[in-house]
Amino acid sequence: MKPGPDRVIECPHCKTLMRVPTLLSGNTLGARWWTDGRMIAPMLPSLPAITRCHGCECYFWISEAKVIGHIRYGLEEPPPEWKAAKRVRKLSEKEYLEAIQNGLARTREQELYLRTQAWWASNDPLRFTGLDEIQTPPHRSPEALMNLERLLELLDETHPAERLQKAEVLRELERFDEALRLLEFDFPDQYEKVTSLIRELAQRKDPLVREIG
Ligand SMILES: [Zn+2]
Numbered sequence: 539m540k541p542g543p544d545r546v547i548e549c550p551h552c553k554t555l556m557r558v559p560t561l562l563s564g565n566t567l568g569a570r571w572w573t574d575g576r577m578i579a580p581m582l583p584s585l586p587a588i589t590r591c592h593g594c595e596c597y598f599w600i601s602e603a604k605v606i607g608h609i610r611y612g613l614e615e616p617p618p619e620w621k622a623a624k625r626v627r628k629l630s631e632k633e634y635l636e637a638i639q640n641g642l643a644r645t646r647e648q649e650l651y652l653r654t655q656a657w658w659a660s661n662d663p664l665r666f667t668g669l670d671e672i673q674t675p676p677h678r679s680p681e682a683l684m685n686l687e688r689l690l691e692l693l694d695e696t697h698p699a700e701r702l703q704k705a706e707v708l709r710e711l712e713r714f715d716e717a718l719r720l721l722e723f724d725f726p727d728q729y730e731k732v733t734s735l736i737r738e739l740a741q742r743k744d745p746l747v748r749e750i751g
Pocket of ligand 1: 549550551552553554591592593594595596
């Protein structure tokens with residue numbers, strides 16, 4: 539993994555400076571994947587697309603913020619206020635949903651991104667615990683359930699990756715028959731492993747996110 543220069547951006551509302559890490563190259567060595575589509579790769583950290591200002595707490599898309607400069611370590615001495623700027627951070631489940639409420643989802647892609655991130659965040663506590671010890675399905679808040687319902691509306695069944703994602707949402711909502719029906723489809727070969735795992739879990743009536751081993 540090779541990190542690139544930190545990009546310095548300013549909050550579109552209050553002009554607080556923030557630093558965005560960049561990546562020149564990475565790879566999926568040692569990566570782990572889960573049935574909900576989340577991948578965690580130590581050599582390929584996922585960079586957030588949206589963040590919350592450290593100063594005024596507003597939400598904004600990082601790509602839409604004004605770039606002030608780049609910190610190239612060892613090449614030139616950056617202004618002290620650049621070095622002092624905090625790094626952008628990932629949002630929590632609650633914050634992704636709040637960003638939607640605040641009107642940040644202006645396109646289908648943006649809404650899909652925010653809702654998928656909120657879903658993944660809600661599954662995160664399950665990812666690293668001993669799933670076999672969990673006897674009851676995770677408790678989802680009414681907001682989290684509404685998020686999944688809206689994801690079902692947004693996802694396009696004619697698109698293989700989205701169809702698979704939809705089947706997984708249905709399985710996690712314990713709508714196993716509907717999940718199985720969506721899996722009856724001619725998926726591309728690379729989906730074979732995850733498709734059979736989700737099918738097997740749905741047949742067992744298991745609603746938990748699982749690692750694709
Ligand atoms: Zn701000």
